[in-house]
Amino acid sequence: MGLASVVVTPVFLYGPLADITVLQATLPGLVAAEARAEGVQICCDDAPLPLAGLRRGLGAVDGWLVSEPHTVELVTFIAEALGLGRSDVITVSQGGCPVAARVFPGRPGPMDWDGQDWSRRAAPILRYAVQEILSLRGRIAAQDLCAGLPMILSRASGRVAAQTPAPADVRSATEAATVQEIACEITHAGFFLGRAYTLRHPRFDGTPSDTLRREVFVATDAALVLPYDPVRDRVLLVEQFRMGPYGRGDPRPWMLEPVAGRIDGGENPEDAAHRECLEEAGLTLRALEKISQHYCTPGYSTEFFHLFLGICDLPDLEQGRGGLATEHEDIRTHVIDFAQAMALVQSGEANNGPLILCLLWLERERARLRASA
Structure with missing residues (x-):
């Protein structure tokens, strides 16, 4: 007697979680289909990093439909960690056919959401935040991550800011990409975060260093x-x-x-x-x-x-x-x-x-x- 297959309701991703740069960086190998929800609008508040939400209204919202069970599990965990609310089931259109899909209501606000502006300003921050959230999956519950979300978003914002380094007129301009990162593990995950790196870095004489283990306190x-x-x-x-x-x-x-x-x-x-x-x-x-x-x-x-x-x-x-x-x-x-x-x-x-x-x-x-x- 065979086991009955589990039917997984697909999830409709819109707004911030539908940003393709976020999806590609955090869910490699993602399989998603274009879909559209009618009779809704994306809106947000005026927070520095608005996560947006859905409200009833004229028009339609384009997004992605994910159906593969493991991916559905991952995006559900992400949405819960981001505090996007309990999912509801709506009907979306995929290739002209109606499909029942779960959707997270997000954080609706009084302002219209500008996808291009959001992608330019906030997508890199959300990308790093989601990467941290997924690195803690299995170690910290989604609701506990949600409670610490301001710190996660702040750390992510710091990583984005770090991509514009100070000048290197006297010091070495050797890039971080030349460091051989062998392993990275989370040693502490609370209000603050601790990581331990195993790595080798170029020495000033051009030779590689010994393999080193270095711990870092990840602050904001x-x-x-x-x-x-x-x-x-x-x-x-x-x-x-x-x-x-x-x-x-x-x-x-x-x-x-x-x-x-x-x-x-x-x-x-x-x-x-x-x-x-x-x-x-x-x-x-x-x-x-x-x-x-x-x-x-x-x-x-x-x-x-x-x-x-x-x-x-x-x-x-x-x-x-x-x-x-x-x-x-x-x-x-x-x-x-x-x-x-x-x-x-x-x-x-x-x-x-x-x-x-x-x-x-x-x-x-x-x-x-x-x-x-």
């Missing part, structure tokens, strides 16, 4: 801002508990810092800088001055900082509170004059690298900023 890009009032010649610092000093055994793990925060998926550093100043300190910036873009600890971390000075009006010298309760932030703000801030560098109380760099940069540029205020 971040925007950091030192708010400065050039008229009153004062800065704003934030203070909060930090795990780094605590984990090192520092008896005083509260640290003075610039305003700082993760750059969300699809967000540019400048927008992140303005957003973080509003969230952490209630400040609206008039302008930004770029200080630097740099890796923090390149020996073991992907973390990349965009440092700015934020021109703004600061209140009278005082302490305040800031941060988002939804992110469990407990932040105290300090408005102090420039001389007091530089005294913190001299005494060592300013023991945060980005803060020291921002203050030294301000010391150099302060006369110019005050003269133009």
